[in-house]
Amino acid sequence: MKAAVLERRGEFVVRDVPDAGHDGWALVRTRAAGLCGTELHIIDALFEPPSYPFIIGHEAAGEVVEAPPGSGLAPGQRVAVYNMIGCGKCRWCRSGNTQICTNPIGQLGFTLNGTFADLVAVPPENLVPLPDGVSFEDAALLSCAGMTAVHACRLADVAIGQTVVVNGIGGVGLMLVQVARAAGARVVAVADADDKAAVAEQMGADDAIVLGDGGFDAVPDHIRELTGGRGADHFFELVGTSASMAAGIRGLGRRGTFVSIGYTPEQLSIHPIELILSEARIVSSVAASLVDLEMAVQFAADGRIKTVIDERYPIAEVAEGLDRLRSRTVKGRNVLVWDGD
Numbered sequence: 001m002k003a004a005v006l007e008r009r010g011e012f013v014v015r016d017v018p019d020a021g022h023d024g025w026a027l028v029r030t031r032a033a034g035l036c037g038t039e040l041h042i043i044d045a046l047f048e049p050p051s052y053p054f055i056i057g058h059e060a061a062g063e064v065v066e067a068p069p070g071s072g073l074a075p076g077q078r079v080a081v082y083n084m085i086g087c088g089k090c091r092w093c094r095s096g097n098t099q100i101c102t103n104p105i106g107q108l109g110f111t112l113n114g115t116f117a118d119l120v121a122v123p124p125e126n127l128v129p130l131p132d133g134v135s136f137e138d139a140a141l142l143s144c145a146g147m148t149a150v151h152a153c154r155l156a157d158v159a160i161g162q163t164v165v166v167n168g169i170g171g172v173g174l175m176l177v178q179v180a181r182a183a184g185a186r187v188v189a190v191a192d193a194d195d196k197a198a199v200a201e202q203m204g205a206d207d208a209i210v211l212g213d214g215g216f217d218a219v220p221d222h223i224r225e226l227t228g229g230r231g232a233d234h235f236f237e238l239v240g241t242s243a244s245m246a247a248g249i250r251g252l253g254r255r256g257t258f259v260s261i262g263y264t265p266e267q268l269s270i271h272p273i274e275l276i277l278s279e280a281r282i283v284s285s286v287a288a289s290l291v292d293l294e295m296a297v298q299f300a301a302d303g304r305i306k307t308v309i310d311e312r313y314p315i316a317e318v319a320e321g322l323d324r325l326r327s328r329t330v331k332g333r334n335v336l337v338w339d340g341d
């Protein structure tokens with residue numbers, strides 16, 4: 001099969017590799033896989049894979065090729081792939097929180113060979129059947145950005161009538177805008193360009209702040225202007241620079257929640273008094289549970305969330321897609337697509 005292989009730090013190629021396969025697991029023919037900022041972190045060795053060569057990619061949807069007997073899956077079935085493979089035994093797995101498993105088998109595209117390949121092997125319980133109205137491309141985005149947005153909103157306890165700020169209008173940000181709206185919140189998007197703010201508004205943001213000359217330092221004041229001086233109830237942080245994280249905490253109202261999701265090599269540095277006096281909270285959110293993915297798929301089937309896809313690439317052109325991601329010019333998500341029969 002063809003796969004996008006990281007040969008060593010910073011260097012990847014598309015080449016033939018042995019077909020994926022694993023005893024007792026299902027085999028999925030990949031039909032769509034999203035290009036996510038995480039791939040850049042892995043290529044740059046902010047996360048280093050356990051060994052090289054390593055197949056990148058952690059978002060996918062496709063068709064079941066083979067499934068173990070008794071799994072309830074049939075060849076040809078359309079599925080989204082949940083990429084976190086827990087031990088199934090620890091208290092976090094047993095309570096449905098595989099994303100914080102204490103002894104994980106691994107995660108596709110992070111510690112196990114990933115999804116930028118013609119075939120992907122995965123435990124059958126990690127496959128979420130797709131309703132007819134949800135395309136492979138939609139499902140590939142739901143398997144990272146969509147489920148991450150659902151999980152973060154649930155962890156943060158977003159409630160009706162609250163003001164949610166979403167900082168960073170990429171794949172996850174556009175999903176968060178829609179999920180927070182579905183939860184009954186008023187949504188303010190923070191974008192680094194006018195066209196990204198416009199997309200956020202098309203997807204349901206009530207207001208948008210476009211970063212100007214003041215950069216992130218000006219964002220807390222903008223948030224207060226939009227909230228009658230109160231500040232945000234939730235600030236979902238997808239950018240993760242020191243300046244953007246400080247702006248998020250300073251933009252919170254009383255008992256506001258800063259939700260840490262995106263990151264860079266930069267540190268979060270803030271004096272605790274800035275949190276204490278307003279009884280602010282910090283919540284962090286990593287990926288999602290299988291149930292969050294199921295919810296995201298149902299939301300998409302119900303038309304409550306829509307995906308925004310910018311460019312489609314065959315696997316041979318994965319480098320071009322990643323370069324565009326690095327240049328921060330992608331509106332929504334770029335996806336790899338494979339032709340069907």
Ligand SMILES: [Zn+2]
Pocket residue numbers: 036037038058059144145
């Ligand atoms: Zn992702």
Ligand SMILES: [Zn+2]
Pocket residue numbers: 086087088089090091092093094098101102103104
């Ligand atoms: Zn576990």
